[in-house]
Amino acid sequence: MITVTINGNRVELQQPMTIRELLETTHVPPNYLAVEINADVVPRENHVVQMVNDGDCVEVVTLVGGG
Amino acid sequence: MSPANAPSPQIVPTSNLPIDPPLQVGGHALASRLIVGTGRYETMEEMRDSIDHSGATCVTVAVRREKLYSPSGQNILDFLDLDRYTLLPNTAGCYNATDAIRAAKLGREILRTLGNPGADWVKLEVLGDCKTLLPDPVETLAACRELVADGFSVLCYTSDDPVIAKRLKDLGAASVMPAGSPIGSGQGLLNQNNLRIILEYLKQDDPDYPVIIDAGVGTASDVSQAFELGADGVLLNTAIAHARDPVLMGSAMKHAAIAGRQAYLAGRIPKRLYGTASSPVEGVISTRPYGAASRSAK
Numbered sequence: 001m002i003t004v005t006i007n008g009n010r011v012e013l014q015q016p017m018t019i020r021e022l023l024e025t026t027h028v029p030p031n032y033l034a035v036e037i038n039a040d041v042v043p044r045e046n047h048v049v050q051m052v053n054d055g056d057c058v059e060v061v062t063l064v065g066g067g
Numbered sequence: 068m069s070p071a072n073a074p075s076p077q078i079v080p081t082s083n084l085p086i087d088p089p090l091q092v093g094g095h096a097l098a099s100r101l102i103v104g105t106g107r108y109e110t111m112e113e114m115r116d117s118i119d120h121s122g123a124t125c126v127t128v129a130v131r132r133e134k135l136y137s138p139s140g141q142n143i144l145d146f147l148d149l150d151r152y153t154l155l156p157n158t159a160g161c162y163n164a165t166d167a168i169r170a171a172k173l174g175r176e177i178l179r180t181l182g183n184p185g186a187d188w189v190k191l192e193v194l195g196d197c198k199t200l201l202p203d204p205v206e207t208l209a210a211c212r213e214l215v216a217d218g219f220s221v222l223c224y225t226s227d228d229p230v231i232a233k234r235l236k237d238l239g240a241a242s243v244m245p246a247g248s249p250i251g252s253g254q255g256l257l258n259q260n261n262l263r264i265i266l267e268y269l270k271q272d273d274p275d276y277p278v279i280i281d282a283g284v285g286t287a288s289d290v291s292q293a294f295e296l297g298a299d300g301v302l303l304n305t306a307i308a309h310a311r312d313p314v315l316m317g318s319a320m321k322h323a324a325i326a327g328r329q330a331y332l333a334g335r336i337p338k339r340l341y342g343t344a345s346s347p348v349e350g351v352i353s354t355r356p357y358g359a360a361s362r363s364a365k
Contacts, residue, residue, distance in 0.1 A: 007132040028133055032144050034176035041172045044180045059132065061173050065114060065143055066129025066159050067104030067250070067282075067304030 002054035019047040093220030093241035101324040104304025111146040120317035127155045154185035164210035188220035200250040215239040227261040248283030251305040255289040287323035294327025
């Protein structure tokens, strides 16, 4: 069991997983999203290899209406 | 010939209007000089239709945390034709350079994976005060410097301060975007003198440098006024989104932009203290009450 912070919320995961595996648990098309781990953007090509590890701070963002 | 059979009158143009070149910002050529925001609409459908009627080809979007586990949530990307619109991601809501830079990079990453041409630019907005939403000039300058170094075309929201505007241009901002008045306030162009000075300073020896009035527009005449001053573009959101009829206001903004821009290109007449008659003085059947002084009228 690992603990990570996703979008400001502490979340427990069964085990370390890749970003892609993490995103697959959501209902959002992955190309609508960008991901940061510990304040660094992880390019989409690396989602299959980049692991989310214990203590990581993950931000998953999308586009919304704005001016 | 009965009226029913009468040929319908045709208006035959006698000359072609000069073609206004597209608004060039960084590597982007925008057919419409109006850039509109996508926020604050009642529904996504209303947003889509209002933008459609505004004629804009570039729309701004914001970067926000995804509500990851809300399957019923709509995504704005399902309501924007990405073949039609160039998206301009913003850093709205950021109050320091570090966060603004992060938001810019996240926006770039989404647009890159979507294949939208907007991936290489950003509307930089670093706020300094929650109540007025005025920009923080120190943080804005710092963020602009770093984003330009990172390869972004930076369209930089700023106040109407000519000195900061000049510094932002010197840092390499692709466009400086002074506010007409506070964001969402609808107060129009409060300090036209400062906007004039910004236009003069930034376009001195560089007439094609794009200056876009961003924020504060309340209604269509504000847009026309901005273009009449010589602005290259206008960016607005709330004036359409919160109008009683946003779709109709979108259309009004489109026409206001065209009217203001054409009036600027056509060249307004100078303001005069006294009246000058449009009808000929010669041959008038009336007499004048005050003698020769008014005979100079033409």
